[in-house]
Amino acid sequence: MNIQVIIPLAIFLIAIFAIGFIASKQMSSTGGFLQEYFLGGRELGGFVLAMTMVATYGSASSFLGGPGTAYTVGFGWILLAMTQVVTGYFVLLVLGKKFAILARKYNAVTMIDFLKARYNSPAVAILSAIAIIIFLFSAMTAQWVGGGRLIESLTGLQYTSALFIFAISVLVYVTIGGFRAVALTDAVQGAIMVVGTLILLIGVIIAGGGVPAIMQDLLNENPRLVTPFGADGTLTAAYVSSFWILVGVGVVGLPQMAVRAMSYKSSRAMHRALVIGTIVTGFIMLNMHLIGVFARPVMPGIDVGDKVIPLIALEVLPPWLAGIVLAAPMAAIMSTVDSLLLLVSSAIVKDVYLNFIKPEATEKRVKQISIGVTGILGIIVFLLALQPPDLLIFLNLFAFGGLEAAFIWPIVLGLYWKYGNKYGAILSMITGIASYIAIHFYNTTYGNLLGVHTVTIPVVLSLIAYIIGSLAIQRKAFRF
Amino acid sequence: MPVNQTPPEPYKPDPRFKIAHKEALIGVALAIFNFIWWYGFAYGLGSRPPEEYTYILGLPDWFFYSCVVGFILMSVIVIIITKYVLKEVPLDADPNLDRNADPNVTPKEESPTK
Numbered sequence: 001m002n003i004q005v006i007i008p009l010a011i012f013l014i015a016i017f018a019i020g021f022i023a024s025k026q027m028s029s030t031g032g033f034l035q036e037y038f039l040g041g042r043e044l045g046g047f048v049l050a051m052t053m054v055a056t057y058g059s060a061s062s063f064l065g066g067p068g069t070a071y072t073v074g075f076g077w078i079l080l081a082m083t084q085v086v087t088g089y090f091v092l093l094v095l096g097k098k099f100a101i102l103a104r105k106y107n108a109v110t111m112i113d114f115l116k117a118r119y120n121s122p123a124v125a126i127l128s129a130i131a132i133i134i135f136l137f138s139a140m141t142a143q144w145v146g147g148g149r150l151i152e153s154l155t156g157l158q159y160t161s162a163l164f165i166f167a168i169s170v171l172v173y174v175t176i177g178g179f180r181a182v183a184l185t186d187a188v189q190g191a192i193m194v195v196g197t198l199i200l201l202i203g204v205i206i207a208g209g210g211v212p213a214i215m216q217d218l219l220n221e222n223p224r225l226v227t228p229f230g231a232d233g234t235l236t237a238a239y240v241s242s243f244w245i246l247v248g249v250g251v252v253g254l255p256q257m258a259v260r261a262m263s264y265k266s267s268r269a270m271h272r273a274l275v276i277g278t279i280v281t282g283f284i285m286l287n288m289h290l291i292g293v294f295a296r297p298v299m300p301g302i303d304v305g306d307k308v309i310p311l312i313a314l315e316v317l318p319p320w321l322a323g324i325v326l327a328a329p330m331a332a333i334m335s336t337v338d339s340l341l342l343l344v345s346s347a348i349v350k351d352v353y354l355n356f357i358k359p360e361a362t363e364k365r366v367k368q369i370s371i372g373v374t375g376i377l378g379i380i381v382f383l384l385a386l387q388p389p390d391l392l393i394f395l396n397l398f399a400f401g402g403l404e405a406a407f408i409w410p411i412v413l414g415l416y417w418k419y420g421n422k423y424g425a426i427l428s429m430i431t432g433i434a435s436y437i438a439i440h441f442y443n444t445t446y447g448n449l450l451g452v453h454t455v456t457i458p459v460v461l462s463l464i465a466y467i468i469g470s471l472a473i474q475r476k477a478f479r480f
Numbered sequence: 481m482p483v484n485q486t487p488p489e490p491y492k493p494d495p496r497f498k499i500a501h502k503e504a505l506i507g508v509a510l511a512i513f514n515f516i517w518w519y520g521f522a523y524g525l526g527s528r529p530p531e532e533y534t535y536i537l538g539l540p541d542w543f544f545y546s547c548v549v550g551f552i553l554m555s556v557i558v559i560i561i562t563k564y565v566l567k568e569v570p571l572d573a574d575p576n577l578d579r580n581a582d583p584n585v586t587p588k589e590e591s592p593t594k
Contacts, residue, residue: 212538
């Protein structure tokens with residue numbers, strides 16, 4: 001498309017590679033390959049911890065799908081997006097120090113390690129591994145499609161070649177550098193997201209002639225755009241509020257977030273991350289979605305939601321600056337994909353291979369397998385993403401909700417309720433996933449049950465299942 | 481959520497867990513407060529007809545209070561709580577390491593589970 005746009009993007013990708021290599025150099029220093037490759041040796045400081053959480057969480061939907069929907073729906077969708085501010089403090093506070101302490105005590109490297117030790121049950125481990133592999137695989141594919149599409153729209157390359165560039169970029173540093181490389185690149189990518197968001201917001205406001213002028217244009221077009229109820233008035237309070245579960249407090253149940261909550265160095269790092277995470281999440285979500293709404297009067301008539309941000313950036317900014325700004329969604333997608341890739345890989349290597357197939361594998365063998373599995377997974381996802389499914393945001397949310405319904409109670413009540421046991425955990429996971437899938441199909445056919453998002457009812461049902469399962473079969477207090 | 485009470489057997493829960501439990505409850509309380517603030521302003525003020533909205537910094541009032549002020553307020557509360565309420569505890573595996581009070585010198589734990 002434009003060489004001035006491509007150059008900043010290329011520089012960004014090269015910088016990311018550099019970080020991956022530096023991190024991989026450090027990897028031999030602390031010993032214990034698994035701990036280092038999948039958890040960065042539990043050495044994360046506050047800033048990197050906050051940024052890797054924000055960046056992992058902020059994905060294609062925060063930078064492309066979300067603002068695209070805000071463009072169509074108006075302020076109601078920004079209100080919905082702001083339910084995510086809670087993730088900035090909630091995940092770290094609720095999993096908190098107890099999770100960090102127990103993870104160290106059990107020597108847990110993955111979330112499944114923790115569950116396995118807490119519930120003393122291989123069945124819990126294998127069920128979790130299956131859930132993670134299936135759901136995160138679909139999430140990952142959706143994100144890769146997003147990454148490929150973004151490069152396609154920026155460079156004018158064919159989708160296949162665009163996807164190829166994306167895949168190679170991610171694979172190189174994840175495969176070689178492991179968690180530490182992922183976390184460090186996330187920190188850089190998070191910083192790019194903050195700066196890119198701010199530049200683009202200013203650009204859009206200037207192009208629209210100031211906030212009051214933009215607001216007048218919106219009111220002239222459709223006054224409902226500035227209400228909490230959406231452009232056609234169908235966004236109900238119950239539906240929007242149910243996103244507090246899906247993208248707010250329920251995020252506690254996501255394995256890619258939980259694993260980060262066991263990776264920090266000290267209490268002080270966690271405290272810093274709380275503050276930075278809250279501010280950065282709120283800043284990005286508020287501003288990105290404002291950009292989506294403000295873009296409407298500036299560039300009317302965009303019908304593909306995902307294209308709003310790339311188009312508006314190219315419209316209101318000089319090309320070189322647009323290149324820098326568009327590195328932000330790129331960064332968001334890459335930082336989500338890299339974490340998911342590593343997590344699925346850890347589920348296969350650590351939780352399936354080492355637990356059930358070959359527990360006595362040597363360090364060298366584990367290293368080969370880890371790198372090999374990560375690489376092969378990347379290639380499979382690449383092949384899947386070649387035939388891209390539509391509606392990226394919904395695929396992503398499907399995976400999100402399914403995992404939350406499965407894991408939220410086994411993790412949270414496993415930490416804080418001494419009577420929680422493996423029967424409760426297994427029942428809760430099965431109930432959560434099965435009811436999620438059932439209600440998903442019900443909702444797509446008949447409209448939302450009780451007017452709330454799909455995730456709501458499965459989360460309630462899995463809570464009931466957890467309590468009943470734990471108390472009914474064997475009532476015995478667990479000693480942490 | 482029942483916090484660990486004294487069990488009948490001579491089993492002493494890790495003293496650090498008391499702090500951890502309190503901080504987890506703070507997280508829940510913050511989220512509830514956050515939700516009420518967000519919901520109250522959004523639907524309390526936002527349910528009026530759009531002609532009655534006033535505009536602050538160009539933004540509709542319900543949105544300004546619910547999302548902009550709400551976000552800034554939550555950030556400030558988190559800063560205050562982190563600074564004055566949360567406690568620094570060592571995180572290493574051995575709960576008896578009370579002497580190791582400095583959180584910066586967390587020793588590496590590569591030993592397998594005891």
